[in-house]
Amino acid sequence: MESTIGLEIIEVVEQAAMASSKWMGKGDKNTADHVAVEAMRERMNKIHMRGRIVIGEGERDDAPMLYIGEEVGICTQENAESVCNPDELVEIDIAVDPCEGTNLVAYGQPGSMAVLAISEKGGLFAAPDFYMKKLAAPPQAQGHVDINKSATENLKILSECLGRAIEELVVVVMKRDRHNELIKEIRDAGARVRLISDGDVSAAISCAFAGTNIHALMGIGAAPEGVISAAAMRCLGGHFQGQLIYDPAIVKTGLIGESKESNMARLTSMGITDHDKVYSAKELASGETVLFAACGITPGTLMEGVRLFPGGARTHSLVVSSQSMTARFVDTIHMFDHPKYIQLR
Numbered sequence: 077m078e079s080t081i082g083l084e085i086i087e088v089v090e091q092a093a094m095a096s097s098k099w100m101g102k103g104d105k106n107t108a109d110h111v112a113v114e115a116m117r118e119r120m121n122k123i124h125m126r127g128r129i130v131i132g133e134g135e136r137d138d139a140p141m142l143y144i145g146e147e148v149g150i151c152t153q154e155n156a157e158s159v160c161n162p163d164e165l166v167e168i169d170i171a172v173d174p175c176e177g178t179n180l181v182a183y184g185q186p187g188s189m190a191v192l193a194i195s196e197k198g199g200l201f202a203a204p205d206f207y208m209k210k211l212a213a214p215p216q217a218q219g220h221v222d223i224n225k226s227a228t229e230n231l232k233i234l235s236e237c238l239g240r241a242i243e244e245l246v247v248v249v250m251k252r253d254r255h256n257e258l259i260k261e262i263r264d265a266g267a268r269v270r271l272i273s274d275g276d277v278s279a280a281i282s283c284a285f286a287g288t289n290i291h292a293l294m295g296i297g298a299a300p301e302g303v304i305s306a307a308a309m310r311c312l313g314g315h316f317q318g319q320l321i322y323d324p325a326i327v328k329t330g331l332i333g334e335s336k337e338s339n340m341a342r343l344t345s346m347g348i349t350d351h352d353k354v355y356s357a358k359e360l361a362s363g364e365t366v367l368f369a370a371c372g373i374t375p376g377t378l379m380e381g382v383r384l385f386p387g388g389a390r391t392h393s394l395v396v397s398s399q400s401m402t403a404r405f406v407d408t409i410h411m412f413d414h415p416k417y418i419q420l421r
């Protein structure tokens with residue numbers, strides 16, 4: 077799977093990022109999101125594969141494209157027999173967020189990206205559109221920190237694992253009312269809090285790379301983004317744990333169903349009976365082969381944003397693989413309208 081698809085998925089996230097970047101700073105998050113979805117879908121449907129969206133833009137009725145259950149890839153299209161034999165191809169599950177951080181794009185803020193994760197069929201947890209309590213940390217702390225421990229305890233463990241004083245630790249937390257106590261606890265323990273308005277996928281994967289000055293992600297974000305982050309952390313050997321949050325009183329913002337009881341019933345109907353289970357990265361992205369790709373839309377801690385120039389654009393992407401244990405940063409110059417030469421910018 078990796079050799080044939082690894083390079084193509086870079087183009088998928090590049091196309092989505094370039095489309096969305098044209099709406100950077102225009103205050104229109106819906107269009108920035110919509111064009112990314114369209115571009116991602118168009119490029120994905122040119123890949124020689126049988127893919128199925130397991131995490132996407134929502135249910136079919138709400139999302140005309142890249143909805144959960146949508147089939148993507150040449151071999152799922154009409155008249156596929158003329159170009160491929162669908163029976164010969166491995167079935168692939170795909171989790172996408174074509175514009176992760178739509179507000180960040182609309183308001184020209186850092187940390188947005190086009191992102192996806194793939195694995196063989198059944199290899200990614202089909203998370204409901206709920207919230208998730210998350211804990212991400214560097215590989216040295218993998219299996220040592222624990223989402224069931226307090227932030228104070230985890231900071232002590234992180235400090236030992238990383239050989240850094242607690243004062244030298246930076247924890248990313250989403251700026252939400254639900255995190256007020258968590259933020260106070262982290263600061264009281266002596267560590268620093270980096271508040272973000274959106275974009276916790278970027279924060280989670282940044283923990284796995286030395287030099288980002290991000291040592292943990294703590295708090296509650298969206299569950300689909302949790303699975304995508306887990307896929308990357310599984311490949312990178314970083315720590316990631318997630319626990320579904322179904323109680324609206326804990327979340328405090330956003331839409332999360334009518335009541336705790338109705339949400340629990342919905343989870344049960346989806347086959348999730350242990351509602352409070354803590355999932356590891358390996359459980360959220362359990363496939364034998366897992367691939368993750370991201371392309372910066374606005375600049376972030378790991379990747380540059382899209383830089384448009386007359387006649388083209390330059391993109392910065394990341395692709396990581398559980399099979400080859402590689403993390404490739406790809407710097408690409410795209411020339412539009414078939415010019416005679418590529419101009420380095």
Ligand SMILES: O=C(COP(=O)(O)O)[C@@H](O)[C@H](O)[C@H](O)[C@H](O)COP(=O)(O)O
Pocket residue numbers: 173175176177178179250252273274275276277296297298299301329330331
């Ligand atoms: O910031 C985010 C928004 O993602 P998108 O809708 O694709 O632009 C995500 O990184 C967060 O994980 C999550 O969606 C957010 O925490 C939702 O929480 P809230 O804003 O409190 O409802």
Ligand SMILES: [Mn+2]
Pocket residue numbers: 173175176177301
């Ligand atoms: Mn998102």
Ligand SMILES: [Mn+2]
Pocket residue numbers: 109173174175176177178
């Ligand atoms: Mn999104």
